[in-house]
Each structure stands twice: as structure tokens, then as C-alpha cells.
Amino acid sequence: MSPIAHTGKLSGEEVERLFAATRAVLAEWAGRLRSEAGGAFPGRVTAFRPEMAVHGRFGAPCPECGAPVQRIVYAENECNYCARCQTGGVILADRALSRLLHKSWPRSIDEVA
Numbered sequence: 001m002s003p004i005a006h007t008g009k010l011s012g013e014e015v016e017r018l019f020a021a022t023r024a025v026l027a028e029w030a031g032r033l034r035s036e037a038g039g040a041f042p043g044r045v046t047a048f049r050p051e052m053a054v055h056g057r058f059g060a061p062c063p064e065c066g067a068p069v070q071r072i073v074y075a076e077n078e079c080n081y082c083a084r085c086q087t088g089g090v091i092l093a094d095r096a097l098s099r100l101l102h103k104s105w106p107r108s109i110d111e112v113a
Contacts, residue, residue: 002087054080067109083109 010018032051033042048056053063058071062082072079072092083091089109 002081002092054082056080070109 007015007018036042054060054069057069058078058080060069061067062069062085065082065084067082067084069080070083070091072081081087081092083089091109
């Protein structure tokens with residue numbers, strides 16, 4: 001599923017799939033963090049964990065398909081995603097960089113990999 005998909009435009013089946021996936025990932029990570037903390041207050045709190053598939057891994061290979069992880073930068077934030085797994089191979093436009101590169105901006109992951 002695209003990281004920028006508008007949830008209001010998802011089909012009922014897609015909403016159910018997203019809901020189930022969100023619950024599963026949250027439960028998995030809550031369990032991991034509780035286990036790591038061992039009942040104490042967690043000492044190392046960070047959003048970037050080596051076990052995460054693509055979060056914070058721009059340029060690294062996707063653990064599922066091996067394609068380089070892409071990113072969208074907006075203001076002081078960024079969103080990482082796998083173009084092959086999440087957007088059908090389409091590289092999503094980044095406001096600043098895609099405007100700068102215009103025609104040189106790659107349109108698919110195959111132009112990058």
C-alpha cells in the first residue's frame with residue numbers, strides 16, 4: 001500500500017487489511033519493547049530500530065525485495081518506503097528534489113536499481 005494513500009479513498013477490504021496490519025505491527029512492537037525493557041522504564045527510546053523494515057533506512061535494501069529504500073522529504077520530516085513493494089515500482093515525487101531534477105527524476109525503481 002502506498003505510504004501516501006488517502007485513507008478516505010480506500011475500499012472496505014483495503015481498510016480492513018490496513019487495520020489488521022496496523023494492529024499486528026503495534027502489538028509486535030509493544031511486545032518487543034516490553035521485553036527489551038524487562039519491566040523497567042525503557043532507557044533507549046528511539047523511533048529508529050534496526051529491526052524495522054524501511055523506517056529510517058533510506059538507500060538500504062528492502063528486506064523483502066532488495067530494492068533501495070526511497071524517501072519523501074517534507075519540511076523537517078521524511079517518509080521512507082519501498083517503491084517495489086508499496087507503490088508498484090513507482091518512485092513518488094519529492095517536492096524539492098523532483099522539481100529540481102524535473103525530467104531527470106526517475107519514474108520507476110527500475111531506473112534507480
